[in-house]
Amino acid sequence: MYIVVCVKQVPDTTQVKIDPVTNTLVREGIPFIINPYDTHALEESLRLKERFGFKVAVISMGPPNTEATLRKALALGVDEAILLSDRGFAGADTLATSFVISAAIQKLSREAEVGLVICGKQTIDGDTAQVGPGIATRLGYQQLTLVDRIEHLDVAARKIRVRRKLEGRHEIVEAPLPALLTVLREINHPRYPKVPRRILAEEAEVKLWDIKALGLDPSAVGLKGSPTTVVKIFSPERQIGEILGDGIKDPGNAAELLLQKLRQKEIIVF
Amino acid sequence: MQLKQAIFIFLFVVAMILFARSCYQRFSLILLGKPEDRFRPFFPRVRAMLVYAFGQRRVVARLFGLNHFVIFWSFLILLAANGEFLLHGLFPAISLFLLPPFVFLPLSFFFEAVSLVTLLSMLVSLARRTFSPPPYLTTPYVKARSFEAFLILGFITLLMIAFFGLHSTEIALGKESAGSARPISSLLAGSLAGISPPGLELLGGVFWWLHALVLLAFFNVLPLSKHMHILTAIPNCFFRNLDQPGLLPREVFVKGNTFGAGRVDSFSWKDLLDSYSCTECGRCQDVCPATNTGKPLNPRQIVHAIKINLLENGPVLKAGGKAGLPLIGDNEEGSNPENSLWSCTTCGACMEVCPVLIEHVPKIIQMRRHLVEMESKFPEELLNFFENLEQRHNPWGIAPTERSKWASGLEITQFAAGETEYLFFVGCAGAFDSRTKQVTSAIATILNAAGISWGIFGKEEKCCGDSVRRLGNEFIFEKIAKENVRIFQEKGVQKVITQCPHCFNTLKNDYQQYGLKLEVIHHSELIHRLLKERKIRLGQKATSLGRIVFHDSCYLGRHNGIYNAPRQIIKLVTDTAPAEMKRNRENSFCCGAGGGRMWMEESLGTRINLTRVQEALALKPDTLCITCPYCMTMFEDGLKDEKAENVRVKDIAEIVVSGLG
Known part of the structure; x- marks a missing residue:
């Protein structure tokens, strides 16, 4: 039985700047990382693999350099890595993305049964949290979002029980397999890759599936298959702050000035 | 052939076979270590050996080390005297008497003087260990192992007593032709004046056998105890690290390699030789910032654990078997607890004071490498x-x-x-x-x-x-x-x-x-x-x-x-x-x-x-x-x-x- 983990390669957002002229993200020279939520999805799949003996496949849609991210996943211990890459996929919104990924999961399920799909809660560059649920809807899988703990998994009875973390409360939900989970950071502490695996991952096979391999209609993917248009991206303007006192020579006085200021603005009251 | 000679030849051969056997067993394990070039450059190494081994530079850096300096040189000098004793025991015809008097007399005096100095330093050592041991010799771990130190000090003291006893009885019997060159033995001979010749013969025999047996026992205790450093410290100084202290070897990141030291045979042969060279003097632990602030790290114990691990696992590994005692593990003798490895600041104080130039820090890092690279085990904040x-x-x-x-x-x-x-x-x-x-x-x-x-x-x-x-x-x-x-x-x-x-x-x-x-x-x-x-x-x-x-x-x-x-x-x-x-x-x-x-x-x-x-x-x-x-x-x-x-x-x-x- 497969567990499929969906990951996205994202720019390291602490380093991303917005080009004020074109309103797009400046990605040149910015290193890419695995979307942080997805590292928790990967970790959870590896823990389930260790307990139940699943086969873990990691899928990512992106440009060819996404291979680096898939190799990181291989270094952590996943069994198979599939890169969904095609010029035709470029410019996809969440609808078109979930379409391509669900097609890939379907193709994979023809080799062996897919029991679980695990995604991160959302990506740190798009922040939509739509792709996971989109995949589940398209595949007709049970959809368990915002999971911070897997309570119970019964493979023979094909049942999973998870805890969802919601505003101010938890919710325990049970569902039949196959199911799709989107997970939160609280679910686990991701492992650190061992060096021998890192070395093996450098040589391991990363499968490349394009539009043809997936048998898709080119007009349903990428920009053409995306109804969303981004009108503008911009950074909210920030007022320039002020420096109060001299925190190095006289930190006591600086703290006093800050207190006064906060009281003045009624941010603190006492 | 006299009976005495026959018995001695028999005991000598048995003792030497046992000695050779323990040496072979232990030294052959060093070859389990990974290769490393510690032979070049040759002359700086010879210099290091002269300065640190023969010159005892680090030993005498602390005042009490002077006592060891005396023991070290006395040992080398008395090696000649004991060689003569053994030869004479095996072949009674051979003795110092064969040398011309102008060599023989001063030599006799010299051995006599050195033996007295040795006896005195033994007494000083025994007194120090007994009455005012420095704090780093009284930690529980070392205290338990002090027996070996007392044993060797006891052996050497007995050897010196037997030496003087033997010569004084011979002088009293009039057999010793160099009586004039042996002032201490002559003095002691005076106090034996009341004993009859047969009594003196018997006493002489007792001293002779005491000397012979203690000497043979001494040889056999060496490789089995921390006094193995007598055999390994001099070569260890020759094979010292000549690079910047603590410079770590590179690793080769290719498929099939293992990384760091997770098993005792992943160390280099020099690391293993280091473990044999430790005398457990405790100076490293005395200066270690981790040990001094109550951390579980004790550099001496790191080296000791490697030795014990090698002795335990080495023979199995040599035979192609699987190591039983883990190199990194909790608190068993022969294992290094993880938290001790993580306590090291790599400050190098231990390596700076080690009299025999043991390299502690690279060993700790090799074990950290195993934890990080092979097992992904490290404190979570890392x-x-x-x-x-x-x-x-x-x-x-x-x-x-x-x-x-x-x-x-x-x-x-x-x-x-x-x-x-x-x-x-x-x-x-x-x-x-x-x-x-x-x-x-x-x-x-x-x-x-x-x-x-x-x-x-x-x-x-x-x-x-x-x-x-x-x-x-x-x-x-x-x-x-x-x-x-x-x-x-x-x-x-x-x-x-x-x-x-x-x-x-x-x-x-x-x-x-x-x-x-x-x-x-x-x-x-x-x-x-x-x-x-x-x-x-x-x-x-x-x-x-x-x-x-x-x-x-x-x-x-x-x-x-x-x-x-x-x-x-x-x-x-x-x-x-x-x-x-x-x-x-x-x-x-x-x-x-x-x-x-x-x-x-x-x-x-x-x-x-x-x-x-x-x-x-x-x-x-x-x-x-x-x-x-x-x-x-x-x-x-x-x-x-x-x-x-x-x-x-x-x-x-x-x-x-x-x-x-």
Whole structure:
């Protein structure tokens, strides 16, 4: 039985700047990382693999350099890595993305049964949290979002029980397999890759599936298959702050000035 | 053939076979270690052997070591006397008497005198161990093993007693023709005057057999005890590390290799020889900042555990079997607990004092490498640290684009080969840490005042990788080192100024393993040179700093031998030499942040930085002078904890700025 983990390669957002002229993200020279939520999805799949003996496949849609991210996943211990890459996929919104990924999961399920799909809660560059649920809807899988703990998994009875973390409360939900989970950071502490695996991952096979391999209609993917248009991206303007006192020579006085200021603005009251 | 001779020949042969057997069993295990070239260059090694083994330089560095010096040389001299004794026992026809009197008489006197000196040093040693052992000889671990020490001291004492007993009876019997050359034996012979000749014969026989049996037993105890160092210490000095202390070997990252030392045979043969050379003198533990602050690390025990592990697992591994006793594990004799390995600051104090030049720190790092690279097991706070370094090339995970922010508002040029002479490698702390950024500016001010041509890499600078390497993450270090070496080579850098002793050491020494030979200079050395050349103008002698205590950074001092430059700067700027803590220069006590400890919690024992700050505060200083960003952080934190608000920590560069004209 497969567990499929969906990951996205994202720019390291602490380093991303917005080009004020074109309103797009400046990605040149910015290193890419695995979307942080997805590292928790990967970790959870590896823990389930260790307990139940699943086969873990990691899928990512992106440009060819996404291979680096898939190799990181291989270094952590996943069994198979599939890169969904095609010029035709470029410019996809969440609808078109979930379409391509669900097609890939379907193709994979023809080799062996897919029991679980695990995604991160959302990506740190798009922040939509739509792709996971989109995949589940398209595949007709049970959809368990915002999971911070897997309570119970019964493979023979094909049942999973998870805890969802919601505003101010938890919710325990049970569902039949196959199911799709989107997970939160609280679910686990991701492992650190061992060096021998890192070395093996450098040589391991990363499968490349394009539009043809997936048998898709080119007009349903990428920009053409995306109804969303981004009108503008911009950074909210920030007022320039002020420096109060001299925190190095006289930190006591600086703290006093800050207190006064906060009281003045009624941010603190006492 | 006499019966006595026959029995002795039999015992001698048995004893020698047993001795050879134990030696073979133990020494053949050394070959389980990984290969390493410790034969070249030949002459510096011979020199090391003469200085450290025969000259006992490190042994006599402590006063009581003189006693060992006496024992060592007496042992070598009496080896000849005992050789004669054995030969005479095997072949009674052979003896000293065969030598011409002008050789024979002085030699007899010499042996007599040396035996007396040996006997006295044995008594001194026994008295010290019994009545006033130093604290590092009374820890529970060593106390339990003191038996071996008493046994050997007892053996040698008995040998000396038997020696004098034998000769005095022979003199009393009139058999000894060199009576005149043996004043002590003659004196003792006088007290035997009342005994009848048959009684004397019997007594002589008792002394002879006592001497013979103790000598044969002594040989057989050697390889089985810590006194194996008698056999291994001299070669161990020959095979010493001639590189910068603590320089770690590279690893080869290809499929099928294992990394670090998770099993005793992953050490090099020299590491294994080291473990056989340890005498358990305890000096390493006496100076170790971790041991001194109640951490589970004891450098002596690390070495001892490797020896015990080798003896236990070696024969099995040699036969192609599987090791049973884990090399890294909890508190079993022969295993090293993980938390002891993580307690090391790599300060190198242990290696600085070891009389037989054992290299403790590289062994600890090899075991850390196994934990990090093979098992992904390390204190959890290091996870972010490792990822930050791999991803963003600085310890805090701050965006690399922020690296040149300290320079905004200052006129600082980018390094360009041919246009700027020096690269100022600012370092992560220098670029990101708010306190150290002030030091960076101070250095910039001095460089400009002296008219130095210099530039920075700015956003293109990356962490040097010191901490990841000492933490055992060699895989990431290799990536960082290769990347940095490529950048340095592409930009044509030849001369580098560093402010952090860790960057200094890594750029200067570690990167040479990657084929990059740079002229690296620490700012304290450069400033000292500029002051001497009068390129920096000093104004009035700076007095505002008050009484200055200077603290040696481990990586500047012990690891790279720079002790004088910062002290002389202080003298030039303030007209007064800095006050010295008791532990200074080679014996300086670590601030607690080296070896990657900067990035870890210090939850065991007391805090190393507090111990050091208290030592400094005892001198009633106004200013603590440091030369390293780690020391800066540790000292500032320590002063806050000690509520010593009137004392300031200053980098040597800031001291110079306060004296600029």
